[in-house]
Amino acid sequence: MGLAVAFWILAAIIVAAALGVIFLKNVFRAALSLVVCLVAIAGIFVTLSADFLAVVQILVYVGAISVVIILAIMLTREFTRGSPFNRLKIPAFIITAVFFGFVAYAVLGTKWQISTAAPQTPTTHALGELLFGPNGFILPLEIAAVLILAVIIGAIVIARDR
Amino acid sequence: MTIGLEHYLILAGILFSIGLFGSFTKRNAIVILISIELMLNGVNVALVAFSRFITPEILTGQIFALFVMVVAAAEVAVGLAIIISIYRNRETIDTRNIDLMKW
Numbered sequence: 001m002g003l004a005v006a007f008w009i010l011a012a013i014i015v016a017a018a019l020g021v022i023f024l025k026n027v028f029r030a031a032l033s034l035v036v037c038l039v040a041i042a043g044i045f046v047t048l049s050a051d052f053l054a055v056v057q058i059l060v061y062v063g064a065i066s067v068v069i070i071l072a073i074m075l076t077r078e079f080t081r082g083s084p085f086n087r088l089k090i091p092a093f094i095i096t097a098v099f100f101g102f103v104a105y106a107v108l109g110t111k112w113q114i115s116t117a118a119p120q121t122p123t124t125h126a127l128g129e130l131l132f133g134p135n136g137f138i139l140p141l142e143i144a145a146v147l148i149l150a151v152i153i154g155a156i157v158i159a160r161d162r
Numbered sequence: 163m164t165i166g167l168e169h170y171l172i173l174a175g176i177l178f179s180i181g182l183f184g185s186f187t188k189r190n191a192i193v194i195l196i197s198i199e200l201m202l203n204g205v206n207v208a209l210v211a212f213s214r215f216i217t218p219e220i221l222t223g224q225i226f227a228l229f230v231m232v233v234a235a236a237e238v239a240v241g242l243a244i245i246i247s248i249y250r251n252r253e254t255i256d257t258r259n260i261d262l263m264k265w
Contacts, residue, residue, distance in 0.1 A: 015180075021184065022197070044210075053227055056228065061199075069192065072245060073192055076192065076255055083193050086258065089187050096182050099182065100175055103179075107172060108172075113216060117219050120221065144229060
């Protein structure tokens, strides 16, 4: 029961904040609305008993990505022009509505094989075993490390003042 | 009414659709990047919901969500570097004015 109440409150916050990201006139306020949305998504992860992911969501998204986005908004000074729409508003809305209709139809029409097993808590140890243990995800982890290195070098090269 | 997998998947679909609409229609390049973040978070919600309700004994969905986060962080870093570089060269990040590769 408490889980249901938490889900509905968090879902309402997420949808409202996501709409705020799109429809707020001020770019900076849109970025702050994104922060609210990300924190509420961390709450959704908690209701799904994914405690480690909730903490990572707060650390990476709320802590790092939103700060970088706000820094970029500050550096570009584009916020004086606001956050306008282009001319594709109506066709884009139609395409998005059709897409969401397909997704909702597929989700509600599928017979999901719901497992009744209790979720693992805490998940940190199990995730570490999966990432680093035998038959785990060690190769994707190393590829992710190489990707991060490439991104660091690429970002420095692209944004460097020539 | 108990909360099931469908609720989370519909929420993920709503989040993805809002992000899709934003990335189609906004003119500020940074807001387009923010919309892409919304889409990635919608995918993460769906992955963790599958992991919780279909296979709760193995955590593969959460691992996938972790890798999505890694790629999202990488994408933001490179994307914002490109946007700042464009702003330095053209004094604007309005996508109507970034038409160098348009014919």
